[in-house]
Amino acid sequence: MIDPASLPPAAQAAALIGVVLLEAMVLYVGYGAAEQAIGDKLIERIKNT
Amino acid sequence: MSLALLALFVGFGLLIGVLFGFFGMGGSFLVTPALLVMGYPSRVAVGSGLAFVFGTSVIATLKHRDLGQVDYKLGVLMIAGTTAGIEVGKEIVLHLEELGMAGSIISVTYVVLLGGIGVFVTYEALKGGDDDDGGVDHDAADAEIDGDDIPDIARTIQSYRVPPMMTLRGGVQVSLWMILGVAFATGLLSGFLGVGGGFIRMPALFYLIGVPVPVAVGTDLFEIVFSGGLGSFLYAMDGGVDLSIVLPLLAGSALGARVGSAATSIVDEGEIKVYFGLMLLGGAVAVAVREIGNVYDIGVFDTVSLVLILGSALLVSGAVVYSSITALRSEAGSSSTIAD
Numbered sequence: 001m002i003d004p005a006s007l008p009p010a011a012q013a014a015a016l017i018g019v020v021l022l023e024a025m026v027l028y029v030g031y032g033a034a035e036q037a038i039g040d041k042l043i044e045r046i047k048n049t
Numbered sequence: 050m051s052l053a054l055l056a057l058f059v060g061f062g063l064l065i066g067v068l069f070g071f072f073g074m075g076g077s078f079l080v081t082p083a084l085l086v087m088g089y090p091s092r093v094a095v096g097s098g099l100a101f102v103f104g105t106s107v108i109a110t111l112k113h114r115d116l117g118q119v120d121y122k123l124g125v126l127m128i129a130g131t132t133a134g135i136e137v138g139k140e141i142v143l144h145l146e147e148l149g150m151a152g153s154i155i156s157v158t159y160v161v162l163l164g165g166i167g168v169f170v171t172y173e174a175l176k177g178g179d180d181d182d183g184g185v186d187h188d189a190a191d192a193e194i195d196g197d198d199i200p201d202i203a204r205t206i207q208s209y210r211v212p213p214m215m216t217l218r219g220g221v222q223v224s225l226w227m228i229l230g231v232a233f234a235t236g237l238l239s240g241f242l243g244v245g246g247g248f249i250r251m252p253a254l255f256y257l258i259g260v261p262v263p264v265a266v267g268t269d270l271f272e273i274v275f276s277g278g279l280g281s282f283l284y285a286m287d288g289g290v291d292l293s294i295v296l297p298l299l300a301g302s303a304l305g306a307r308v309g310s311a312a313t314s315i316v317d318e319g320e321i322k323v324y325f326g327l328m329l330l331g332g333a334v335a336v337a338v339r340e341i342g343n344v345y346d347i348g349v350f351d352t353v354s355l356v357l358i359l360g361s362a363l364l365v366s367g368a369v370v371y372s373s374i375t376a377l378r379s380e381a382g383s384s385s386t387i388a389d
């Protein structure tokens with residue numbers, strides 16, 4: 001197991017930015033799937049209320 | 050981290066996400082002052098703000114790409130010109146610091162520029178408001194832009210046909226040198242003022258180069274992915290990025306950015322410009338109040354400034370959501386009338 005604290009600062013910084021990028025991609029895909037599933041129903045509901 | 054703080058960050062992220070997705074700006078402009086007032090050290094406030102902007106811009110750019118609103122060729126040229134401009138802007142700041150004049154000149158320039166662009170954008174949008182026919186056809190992102198929709202300054206810039214000429218989204222033709230010149234100028238201001246520059250770049254892409262507003266927003270976001278990524282990497286090397294701040298903010302903004310990006314295809318283009326202008330005016334007043342507080346050493350002005358920034362952000366993002374709902378309902382009303 002690699003100890004993150006033992007990595008050089010540039011590698012630690014890259015890992016941090018990688019975590020942010022990974023979360024962004026997961027959220028993009030996750031919210032995208034949610035939009036596909038309920039987006040049209042939600043828009044129809046807004047139109048009809 | 051308490052549950053209340055977690056909810057606060059997610060909610061704050063949602064608000065910023067709507068603005069970011071809609072305007073292609075507003076991230077660090079809002080997050081960094083809020084974190085400073087909450088008591089985080091400057092390094093963490095700026096670094097975490099940049100990391101958050103990076104994550105949000107990735108999501109918003111992907112969404113705008115889905116809508117065909119990112120011009121990659123223009124984005125790459127803008128990155129090249131902006132980078133050179135930022136370097137020159139930084140050198141000017143260092144020179145002014147040696148003369149002991151940096152602080153006051155930067156503050157005055159910031160307020161004048163923010164307020165000036167705000168007044169200009171609002172005035173132009175209100176002047177041409179009646180000509181807009183509402184919404185933007187995203188299915189035809191590469192279709193020829195109507196000549197009447199191109200601002201006068203952009204038309205003049207497009208008339209300088211110095212080869213090589215570039216064809217951009219919307220059928221816009223501009224000289225490569227004009228694009229690099231505009232990119233350099235926006236980068237210079239960005240480096241001089243020490244800001245991300247979305248509020249300068251987005252209007253510059255529309256008013257100076259003449260690309261349609263949604264493409265200006267999408268391309269601006271594409272550029273922020275790179276500037277935000279590099280900036281947050283540099284701060285992360287000095288321990289300036291706190292994931293306990295960034296991750297919940299991003300969870301909220303990812304949803305908000307979807308709402309904001311989708312709203313650009315529903316809300317009237319003229320309304321986008323009015324909201325953008327009003328938000329810049331709110332920001333200009335907030336920065337002016339903060340600077341007056343600093344000069345006369347009045348601590349409460351910092352809080353007043355933050356309330357003004359958050360208030361205008363809340364008001365404008367609320368107006369974006371409200372206009373989207375109203376547009377959807379009127380669309381439903383008109384289609385049912387046609388059906389009748």
